Amino acid sequence: MPRVKRGSARRAKRKKLLARAKGFYQTKSKLYRAAKESVDTALSYAFIGRRRKKRDFRRLWVVRINAAAREHGLSYSQFMHGLKTAGVALDRKSLAELAVSEPSAFAHLATQVAAQTKHAGA
Secondary structure (H helix, E strand, O other): OOOOOOOHHHHHHHHHHHHHHOOOOHHHOOOOOHHHHHHHHHHHHHHHHHHHHHHHHHHHHHHHHHHHHHOOOOOOHHHHHHHHHHOOOHHHHHHHHHHHHHHHHHHHHHHHHHHOOOHHHO
């Protein structure tokens, strides 16, 4: 019988992987090979998801800003351009939060932008 010198390391590695697969469906949480494939897939999806989350939130913020800007007679692009020319340095996350929770503050910004666009157009 050959001598095994990595028995404890192998057991620890498998145990760690099966712990990561806890909660997976049927054999995917019990058998090493199925669990390994499932964990690898889950990790790759998690990697993709972390990047996708950034895209999704940015899209949500743009939609919210656009809706709030249109209530004040401005399109999203007009509003953002007006903010830039007025020298207002707020990011989309902050603007979307203002649009949802502080409509009066957003209205003040919109009037500033409208005045800026009239001034630039005249």
